[in-house]
Amino acid sequence: MSGGTLGSRAMSGQWDPAIVDARAWDGRPVREHLRAAGLDPQRVGEAARPPGSLGAYLELHIEQGATLEQDGIDIGLVTGIVGIRRYSVVFEGEANHAGTTPMDRRRDALVAAAPFVGRVREVAMRHGIVGTVGTLQVHPGASNVIPGRVELGLEIRGLHETILDGAEHDLRQLAQLRPVSRKPPVASSELVLAGLDRACEAAGLSRRRMPSGAGHDAMCMAALGPEAMLFVPSRGGVSHSPLEFTEPGHCVNGARVLLAALLDLDQSDILDS
């Protein structure tokens, strides 16, 4: 099963009925987990609300990164959730005996692939996005055989499709990219961000505008109305781990800004628009 945020997918009308047959982390189908939670797998889609039916949606989350903690910032104002494009990249060479094939007669797929890893980093930095080669397989993968084929997994993430297009264009000059998956970015509402901004100001908390590099419920809820998120620092940026931790003071900061922004937005025109 790819991705999470099942509740907000259903509520925002983006429920795919096939999800109930997919396997969850424990190998059991999603339908069993839904039943165990007292839900009817066939009726989840009925949770959908009409587009535009929410005046605003706010979401408080830990950063899942360490930049707020490292820089001593209280609150992150999330300007959007990054789009993610994944690719498979293959470098073909010629597998051959590593002892009997002279250096000047080799077509070593790993020698060809290696510089691409550093180039991905350069391209990402030039475009102000993140880019990662997270997987790399060498074939056949024996100490005495020149690599004949290298396959690597690449992803880029950014807030703007046009910037992702530009980075993808640059990467295509370097290697042939086979698209594997693609999620569009979701921009936050400036009206909601303004409300969060005023709430931070009133609470005397430092803040920074930043993208969210990970997916969140807000991504789905954007279909129902204007949304934005706020982040609080997470220790060491660790998340989805028993070591995940946010100082109680930061949790309180987040809750205070969330409340103040809700009250602020409740007084504004946003709910009537």
Next chain:
Amino acid sequence: MSGGTLGSRAMSGQWDPAIVDARAWDGRPVREHLRAAGLDPQRVGEAARPPGSLGAYLELHIEQGATLEQDGIDIGLVTGIVGIRRYSVVFEGEANHAGTTPMDRRRDALVAAAPFVGRVREVAMRHGIVGTVGTLQVHPGASNVIPGRVELGLEIRGLHETILDGAEHDLRQLAQLRPVSRKPPVASSELVLAGLDRACEAAGLSRRRMPSGAGHDAMCMAALGPEAMLFVPSRGGVSHSPLEFTEPGHCVNGARVLLAALLDLDQSDILDS
């Protein structure tokens, strides 16, 4: 089981009794294969002959590389069998979320490891040896996780320990090498090479002096007396494969040179020395 040439290991007094317990390619212990061939596994070591007991040893083999074929040379005169040094090289970084960790706060082990692959090639070429990164594992190896650790398998092969020492020294400037295995090079006998050279001359065959990048029986037999090998071209350099093929004419060339060199050496002082 590591390596082959069991017969010459036994004959040259380099038999390790533990070999009979090792597993062969089919998973059965070597002792079973020895018995099936009518041999007594406990008595293989008795085949040993005393050092210096052979006047000379010659071995005819296909090149297992494509340089003779590509360059239209009839015979390769093997100046020695390369030494092989294998290392494990680890690059440590910090695994982190590929979406939420900005480019300038990453310690990406694959970005650190990738340039090393090209450097191995440069160092090998500078020292006139071969060097190969044949394996590379990325940990944890997920598309959305920055590589925290990369382990690669490196080998260098060369005819001279001092040159291998120099290459190893250069590589140690680039990364920490953990030695995995080491086989010393074996130099051919100049007296035997001279005999082969005269035999080629007499037969009107073109020849080239070259190292053997792979291991052979001659490597063991060098313990018993002066040795050298001759190579004939192998089509496409393919070996250990059903596609291995050497033109009948090249086989005849090899056999003629082998015979002529044996007769030549039989007339020389080498057998009395």
